[in-house]
Amino acid sequence: MREDSNWFSKWEEELPSPEELMPLSQTLITPDLAIAFDIPNPSTNHSPQLLHQTLTPPAPPPSNNNNSSEFVDSAELGGGGGSGGDEPARTLKRPRLVWTPQLHKRFVDAVAHLGIKNAVPKTIMQLMSVDGLTRENVASHLQKYRLYLKRMQGISSGGGGGGGAGGGIGSDPATDHLFASSPVPAHFLHPGGGGRPGPDHFLPTFVPYHHHPPPQQPQQQQYRQIGHIGLQPNGHIGLQSNGQFEHPFMSARPVLHRIGGGPVGHHNPVVPYVEDVESGTAANGRKVLTLFPTGDD
DNA sequence: TTTGCAATAT
DNA sequence: CATATTGCAA
Numbered sequence: 001m002r003e004d005s006n007w008f009s010k011w012e013e014e015l016p017s018p019e020e021l022m023p024l025s026q027t028l029i030t031p032d033l034a035i036a037f038d039i040p041n042p043s044t045n046h047s048p049q050l051l052h053q054t055l056t057p058p059a060p061p062p063s064n065n066n067n068s069s070e071f072v073d074s075a076e077l078g079g080g081g082g083s084g085g086d087e088p089a090r091t092l093k094r095p096r097l098v099w100t101p102q103l104h105k106r107f108v109d110a111v112a113h114l115g116i117k118n119a120v121p122k123t124i125m126q127l128m129s130v131d132g133l134t135r136e137n138v139a140s141h142l143q144k145y146r147l148y149l150k151r152m153q154g155i156s157s158g159g160g161g162g163g164g165a166g167g168g169i170g171s172d173p174a175t176d177h178l179f180a181s182s183p184v185p186a187h188f189l190h191p192g193g194g195g196r197p198g199p200d201h202f203l204p205t206f207v208p209y210h211h212h213p214p215p216q217q218p219q220q221q222q223y224r225q226i227g228h229i230g231l232q233p234n235g236h237i238g239l240q241s242n243g244q245f246e247h248p249f250m251s252a253r254p255v256l257h258r259i260g261g262g263p264v265g266h267h268n269p270v271v272p273y274v275e276d277v278e279s280g281t282a283a284n285g286r287k288v289l290t291l292f293p294t295g296d297d
Numbered sequence: 298t299t300t301g302c303a304a305t306a307t
Numbered sequence: 308c309a310t311a312t313t314g315c316a317a
Binding site: 141 | 309310311312
């Protein structure tokens with residue numbers, strides 16, 4: 001009498017296989033956070049199954065001991081009155097997230113699997129399993145993404161992405177670039193659609209390793225952090241997916257986009273076009289956190 | 298509470 | 308310019 005059992009069965013069938021989700025678990029680490037880790041002891045403890053780490057939100061000013069003088073960022077942020085100069089309260093500013101095509105791909109994938117209906121920032125964020133990603137990050141991007149879709153729906157009825165959108169109508173030089181690189185799965189068109197709420201693709205909640213009924217527990221977020229963070233002496237943050245991918249080259253390399261930095265005596269000679277350089281450094285000296293997935297696609 | 302979106306700031 | 312942030316409305 002209930003279609004519940006119906007869609008339920010299908011749900012499992014349509015469920016993205018672990019492999020499908022595997023690539024969907026990336027670990028984005030915020031630089032401060034990574035540094036804060038100070039490289040955990042890769043000794044005892046090697047549970048490839050569930051690695052639980054109590055999130056460590058506060059990122060204390062790391063002793064940036066890198067070659068040459070790196071900006072010393074420490075006390076700042078308006079002062080606030082000098083009340084007790086304690087640690088950087090929770091007003092730490094995160095680096096700007098650089099949405100790389102791959103990261104965006106993940107974003108689109110998540111949205112595609114969630115369905116426009118359930119594609120809300122929180123869910124997307126959880127489904128992406130990208131450590132460091134915040135709801136605001138996704139929300140902000142989601143906003144832009146929606147605008148992009150809207151723009152395309154209005155002009156191109158189906159063309160849209162198609163991959164190389166390079167000259168399609170509706171591709172505003174401002175919005176495409178990133179979005180146009182992503183093969184919009186289906187027509188993320190209006191949900192209403194045919195008059196009956198038909199779940200596009202379901203995926204009530206994140207999908208753990210074991211297929212289980214929707215643990216609709218109001219449990220707060222707590223599933224994240226899967227992977228190993230390694231800090232390279234180079235100042236680069238190497239991130240190893242706890243999964244099966246382990247390529248020294250494919251380590252996610254998040255770069256910080258430091259804002260409010262201080263004395264930035266930076267001088268970046270404009271990077272030519274390499275895949276491995278202090279990318280992102282704008283002429284201003286802003287650092288960015290770039291995500292690099294484990295070579296997907 | 299979260300979400301969506303315009304405006305705004307950097 | 309790309310994001311982040313904010314303010315306000317469901």
